[in-house]
Amino acid sequence: MSGTERAVRARTRARPGEGQLLREEILLAAQTLLDEAGDESALTLRAVATRTGVSTPAVYRHFADKSALIAAVCMRVWETLGAVVREAIEAAADDPFQGLRHGAVAYMRFGLQHPVQYRLLMMGAPRPGEPGPQQEAAMACLRYLTEAVEPCVAAGVLRGDPQQIALRALATVHGCTALVIAHPYFPWPQDPDDFLDAAARTSGLxxxxxGWLESEPREAAPTTAQYxxxxxDWAAALR
Amino acid sequence: MSGTERAVRARTRARPGEGQLLREEILLAAQTLLDEAGDESALTLRAVATRTGVSTPAVYRHFADKSALIAAVCMRVWETLGAVVREAIEAAADDPFQGLRHGAVAYMRFGLQHPVQYRLLMMGAPRPGEPGPQQEAAMACLRYLTEAVEPCVAAGVLRGDPQQIALRALATVHGCTALVIAHPYFPWPQDPDDFLDAAARTSGLxxxxxGWLESEPREAAPTTAQYxxxxxDWAAALR
DNA sequence: CTGCGAGGTTGACGACGTCAAGTTGACAGT
DNA sequence: ACTGTCAACTTGACGTCGTCAACCTCGCAG
Incomplete structure (x- = not known):
């Protein structure tokens, strides 16, 4: 059904040394296809090539295979996501705890606004073996979060290893985003922001x-009363 | 490369009225393929049919198409997951707050032990339109959680709409599970249970x-000091 | 004006999901 | 024992997918 798509415009062949131009157009076409169809199954080498006005195997001159093309698309998304989150965190730099909250909401909002791209990022098949550039980008995202957690630890609001705290925070925001995307029929609040904000606060609190509880190690799991x-103590220390 | 797989054994044709036998064998073969390959791309109609000792179109006598087969596999997983979680919750029924924690850990453990199946459940493409049996199963899972939250609300440990609380809890455990599966190279603790348990406690706390904070509505977002x-207050009320 | 290499195209292969048509064989009815 | 019927399957084919080998083609260096 999508096999009948025709080229948008005629392409003039790139001159030697300018092959990167086609690479750019291919990436753009891939993103457009994803956005239009809202379905990653529409991301086909043939569709991308046709949309770019080029034959299918021409894609192979710029990407090793389909997964390399997808990885390149993901890299773009990672960069955008990282920028959005960092911006939100820095916008509330005076209160680090609130900065984290804003970063979390920004993260989730981005995911809900670009569900297909987010699926590609976080729900793709796990690459076996070597840590490619994509894992690098994910680690960078975690690093941003860790850096946002550190001031909170320094201020005494949070306790523990900043990286582990960041991991749990990332898990929370990812869970919210992924769950809303994958199960939209769940009884979510009318305003998605209500849920996102509540989740961010829950995680922070x-x-x-x-952190306070763990600072004095116990033998068994604490009871509700011990909580x-x-x-x-936590409230008293923060006064 | 997988196209050369041969039948495990010869099949004797089912007698009229016993077609369900083949359906069962197909489902079993599908699950086996998933477990062996650890990759959902190995779940091919041809591979399933060959493994069952039957021709490819024979599958269509029992499943409308490939997605129906996948949905049937998912239903099995949903049932197992639901049973595991419910069992864990009921094992600690005396302290509902702790029961929730155990349910959460059981959920995440199940996901990590069956990553491919979990991907199928939660990371599959969102079905358009009508609420099929799969959405029904997901809703049932949410219902279990809600029922586990209700005693906590009744006991005064948690406050708010049990369903919304359950949604946030589900988002948390799903986030942990999905993140560990999708990004195993992150600096997770050596013992996965450490992470799972910390995440479950974080969410509960x-x-x-x-809940306590929201019980007296505010105009703007509370500051860290207000938290x-x-x-x-929360600690005092629980004494 | 000529060669050559980067930047493409053509045509094909095998695997995939799916369908239309034919085949088989266990049972019911006579 | 013979036959018809219908569920249970097989055969063969179509179109799409990713991928590859082989060929073409143009802009520029010499």
Missing amino acids: GTAAL AEAFR | GTAAL AEAFR
Whole structure:
């Protein structure tokens, strides 16, 4: 059904040394296809090539195979996502705890606005073996988060290893985003922001409380009553 | 490369009225293929048919198309996952707050032990339109969680709409599971259970604290200092 | 004006999901 | 025992997919 798509315009062959131009056009066509169809199955080498006004195997001059093309698309998305989150965190730099919250909401909002791209990023098949540039980008994203957590630890709002705290925070925001995308029929609040904000606060509060609780190691898992006691200490220390 | 797989054994044709036998064997073969390959791309109609000792179109006598076969596999997984979680929750029924924690850990453990199946469940393409049996199963899973949250609300440990609380809890456990599966190279703790348990506690504590905080509505987002004050109230009320 | 290499095209292969048509064989009815 | 019927399957084909080998083609260096 999509096999009948025709070229948007005629292409003039790139001159030697300017092959990067086609690479750019291919990437653009791939992103456009994703956005239009809202379905990653529409991302076909043939469709991308046709849309670019070029024959299918021409793509192979610029990308090793289909997964390399997808990886390149993902890199673009990673960069955008990283920029959006960092911007949100820095916009509330005066209160690091609130900065984290804004970063989290920005992350989730981005995911919900670009569900197909987000699927590609986070729900693609896990690459076997070597840590390619894509893993590098994901690690960079985690690094941003860790750097945003560190001021909170320094200020005494959070306790524990900043990287582990960042991991749990990332898991929370990813969970919200992925769950809304994958199960839209769940009884979500009318305004998605309500859910995102509540989730971000839950994560922040829980992390703060847990850090306090863990700072005095216990033998067994604490009871609910012990949780309450730890909370009192936390609140008192923050006054 | 996988096209050369041969039948495991010769099949004797089912007698009229016993076609369900083949359906069962097909489902089994599909699950085996997933487990062996650890990759959902190995789940091919041809591979399933060959493994079952039958021609490819024979599958269509029992499943409308490939997605119907996948959906049937998912239903099996949903049932197992639901049973595992419910069992864990009921094992700690005396302290509902701890019951939730155990349910969460059980959920995540299941996902990490069956990553391919979990991907199929939660990361499949979102079905358009009508709420099929698969959405029904997901809703049932959410219902279990909601029922586990309700005693906590009744006991005063948590506050708010049980369903919304359950949604946030599900988002948290899903986020942990999905993130570990999709990004195994992240600096996770050596023992996965450490992460799972910390995440479950974080979510529980955060939800409890947030519920307390939200019970007296505010105009703007609370500051970090206000969070601390709310914590003190929570701890006092739980004594 | 000529060769050559970067930047493409053509045509084909095998694997995939899917369908239309034919085949087989266990049972019911006589 | 013979036959018809219908569920259960097989055969063969179509179109699409990713991928590859071989060929073409143009702009520029010599």
